[in-house]
Amino acid sequence: HNFSDPTKWWKIASMSGESQTVTMSADGNYVWVGTANGLLIRVSNINEARSLETADLDNASPDLKIVSEQVRSFSGRNVTGIAVDPNNPDRVAVTLGNYGNTSYVYFSNNATSANPTFNIKQGNLPAFPTYSVTFDKGNASSLVIGTENGIFSTDDINATVPTWTEENNGIPRIPVFTLVQYRTNANSPDANMAVYEGDIFVGTHGRGMYVTEDLMTARPVDVKEEAPLIFSKA
Numbered sequence: 194h195n196f197s198d199p200t201k202w203w204k205i206a207s208m209s210g211e212s213q214t215v216t217m218s219a220d221g222n223y224v225w226v227g228t229a230n231g232l233l234i235r236v237s238n239i240n241e242a243r244s245l246e247t248a249d250l251d252n253a254s255p256d257l258k259i260v261s262e263q264v265r266s267f268s269g270r271n272v273t274g275i276a277v278d279p280n281n282p283d284r285v286a287v288t289l290g291n292y293g294n295t296s297y298v299y300f301s302n303n304a305t306s307a308n309p310t311f312n313i314k315q316g317n318l319p320a321f322p323t324y325s326v327t328f329d330k331g332n333a334s335s336l337v338i339g340t341e342n343g344i345f346s347t348d349d350i351n352a353t354v355p356t357w358t359e360e361n362n363g364i365p366r367i368p369v370f371t372l373v374q375y376r377t378n379a380n381s382p383d384a385n386m387a388v389y390e391g392d393i394f395v396g397t398h399g400r401g402m403y404v405t406e407d408l409m410t411a412r413p414v415d416v417k418e419e420a421p422l423i424f425s426k427a
Contacts, residue, residue, distance in 0.1 A: 203249040206236050206261040216275040218282040223305065225285065227272025233265040233287060237305070264309050270294065276326040277304075278333060279376060286336055286350065287311060288323040297323040298338060300350055316355035318345060327372040331391055339369025339395065364395065364403050371396030
């Protein structure tokens with residue numbers, strides 16, 4: 194970002210439907226877009242596109258590097274959240290909204306391939322809308338999701354049928370629309386914000402923001418009296 198120059202915007206994707214969620218891979222080379230009518234769009238080669246000629250689809254330049262493509266349709270469902278493993282852009286998780294369905298979490302371990310496969314990872318998760326998702330940078334098998342009824346996690350997203358555990362210790366069972374993990378290369382707290390690598394911030398519907406410094410468990414989903422992810426109001 195060069196803030197001394199006027200801001201320049203380039204069109205890097207075309208799609209039908211309203212954009213609902215946008216996520217970039219940690220290496221900066223992929224942008225994922227989910228729409229309100231169920232489309233999952235992958236935009237590739239971002240690192241090679243740094244000019245109008247290389248980045249803008251409307252420019253129709255022979256030097257265009259951007260590749261924008263629909264890789265999956267979830268049949269009119271609302272794509273509510275997308276997460277990319279910060280250590281591996283091939284690993285992508287997707288959450289879906291809408292009531293009356295049976296599957297709300299999908300995962301791919303070949304997301305940058307020509308024909309990526311997204312597998313259902315509902316496991317024992319109750320069938321309610323899921324709105325947000327994040328990987329744990331420190332554990333590639335761990336995934337945390339925000340749902341209609343609070344926060345759940347699994348310590349093995351690679352399993353064919355993952356076991357999900359409820360993580361609502363210190364936070365009500367309310368819709369969780371945003372999950373963001375604080376990621377740096379430092380082990381000490383941020384001097385300005387006093388937060389550590391790995392802390393997860395939570396945005397809820399109408400009940401404010403929360404934060405946790407704890408991660409993961411193998412506690413069954415129906416055991417609710419204890420929780421390893423302890424949340425406090427941010």
